[in-house]
Amino acid sequence: MNGSRGSQPTIVDVAARAGVSKSAVSRVLSGTGRFSDETRERVERAAAELGYVANAMARGLVSGRTHTIGMLVRDASSMLYTALHAVMEQRASELGYRVVTTTGVGRVEDEKSALASLVSMRVDGLVVCSGLLPSADIAEFAPRIATVVAGRPELHPALSSVYCDEVDGGQRIADAVADAGHTDVVVLTVPLDNAITQHARSQAMAGRLRDRAVNAIDIDASFVRPPDDVAADVVEVMRESGATAVMCPTDRLMLDVCEALSKRGVGVPRDVSVTGFDGVYPLASDWIGFTTLQQPVERIGREAIDLVIGRIEDPGRTVEHRPLRGTVLPGRTLLPR
Numbered sequence: 001m002n003g004s005r006g007s008q009p010t011i012v013d014v015a016a017r018a019g020v021s022k023s024a025v026s027r028v029l030s031g032t033g034r035f036s037d038e039t040r041e042r043v044e045r046a047a048a049e050l051g052y053v054a055n056a057m058a059r060g061l062v063s064g065r066t067h068t069i070g071m072l073v074r075d076a077s078s079m080l081y082t083a084l085h086a087v088m089e090q091r092a093s094e095l096g097y098r099v100v101t102t103t104g105v106g107r108v109e110d111e112k113s114a115l116a117s118l119v120s121m122r123v124d125g126l127v128v129c130s131g132l133l134p135s136a137d138i139a140e141f142a143p144r145i146a147t148v149v150a151g152r153p154e155l156h157p158a159l160s161s162v163y164c165d166e167v168d169g170g171q172r173i174a175d176a177v178a179d180a181g182h183t184d185v186v187v188l189t190v191p192l193d194n195a196i197t198q199h200a201r202s203q204a205m206a207g208r209l210r211d212r213a214v215n216a217i218d219i220d221a222s223f224v225r226p227p228d229d230v231a232a233d234v235v236e237v238m239r240e241s242g243a244t245a246v247m248c249p250t251d252r253l254m255l256d257v258c259e260a261l262s263k264r265g266v267g268v269p270r271d272v273s274v275t276g277f278d279g280v281y282p283l284a285s286d287w288i289g290f291t292t293l294q295q296p297v298e299r300i301g302r303e304a305i306d307l308v309i310g311r312i313e314d315p316g317r318t319v320e321h322r323p324l325r326g327t328v329l330p331g332r333t334l335l336p337r
Contacts, residue, residue: 009050017046067097069308070118072111074104074130079252079280080295084129084151087301095309097124104130112137119145125308131195135159146311150304151295152197155321160311162303164295165323166197170204173275173293174247176328178212181337182245182273185209186237188221188230188257190249195223198249201277201293205247217241221253231260234272244272244337251276251283251292258333273334284329291331296324 011029015022020039027035028043035043046052069092073081089099102118104111111133118126125146128138135156141147142158154161177185187206190198202221209216219233234257237243248254254276258268268274276283279294303322311317 009052011052013050014043014046014052017050018042065124065312066122068121068123069097069099069125069127069305070115070121070123071099071101071127072104072114072118072130072133073101074111074132076103079283080151080250080278080297081129083280083297084301084304087298088127088150088305091302091305092309095305097305097309104132108133108137115141124312127304127308131197146308146315148304148308148311150300153200153323157319160307160320162300162307162320162322162324163197164300164326166200167204168323169277169293169295169326170201171208172326172328173277173291174205174208175212176291176330176334177245177247177273177275178209178214180245180273180334182214183337184215184217184241184243184245186217186219186234186243186246188234188246188248188253189218190221190223198277202247202249205249215241215243217243221249227253227256228260228263231257231264234261235264235266238266238272245334246272246274248274248276251278251280251290254290254292254333255283269333269335275334279326279329289332290329291334292329294327294329296326299324 011022011025015025018025020042024035024039025043028040029047071085071088073085075081085101092099100118100121100123102114104114111130115126119141126141128149129151131152135154138147138149139156139158147159149159149161150163152163153166154163187202189202189206192199206216206218217237219230219237221230234246246257248257254274258274261268266272276290276292279292280297283290284294307320
């Protein structure tokens with residue numbers, strides 16, 4: 001028992017119980033510096049007996065498990081990432097794990113640092129939900145900790161992944177536009193260094209349209225460009241080419257572009273048809289009626305957690321890549337020509 005009734009045990013209490021110095025306890029609990037196996041065992045046993053640090057880390061001192069999964073989410077304001085996060089937390093809870101989440105700020109070095117911070121918290125596994133961080137930067141963590149990439153195409157041999165098949169999705173929504181009879185179509189394209197997912201789907205859209213003899217006109221939709229500037233380019237291209245449809249790589253951009261077009265007197269779908277990608281509530285609501293490619297968010301989230309826990313419990317488990325098909329939502333923003 002801790003001699004200080006009613007208070008939380010301290011590092012001093014752990015050191016006294018283990019018969020070692022405070023610095024030795026600090027080294028063991030932080031996993032840094034040099035210490036013997038005997039010292040580690042004594043410190044971990046003392047910390048567990050005293051209930052030092054009453055959280056998942058302390059409960060896992062003896063077993064070596066914290067039953068905690070670290071999750072990196074690129075953009076907390078994204079409806080897609082918010083939906084994925086909710087599904088993953090629920091699934092992890094069902095399986096006896098909790099989730100600790102950190103968010104990126106749009107720079108590779110910051111996201112990599114965020115992953116390192118999660119690892120330092122002794123999480124048992126990592127789930128990366130980011131279309132920005134390069135595969136090699138994520139794979140650096142895989143030899144030390146179970147790591148899964150969720151929500152983007154990831155075929156690195158060291159990383160398990162589950163994601164919406166971006167190429168299939170881009171092609172299927174492009175088929176819907178071509179089937180509706182549109183022969184001149186604007187495709188808003190995103191550079192690879194902005195987002196791996198959006199780049200893949202926008203390239204797939206344009207490629208499928210061209211395969212079907214549709215005139216696909218690319219317009220730069222880099223993240224640094226305001227939607228109003230993108231819409232201005234769309235209006236100019238419509239005037240020059242007679243384009244009758246615009247394909248957007250996300251529903252969020254679709255909403256912004258529709259609003260910007262409306263300010264210019266261009267009606268959707270009266271004057272131009274528009275499609276999106278993601279299909280996450282509330283923009284997937286029938287009342288709004290977007291024509292879009294809906295990602296299988298529920299399956300992606302649940303299977304990502306299953307994969308990471310599977311690798312936690314069996315480190316030798318074979319790496320898996322699971323592409324999942326999305327669903328075209330017909331909506332009302334795509335009209336036949």
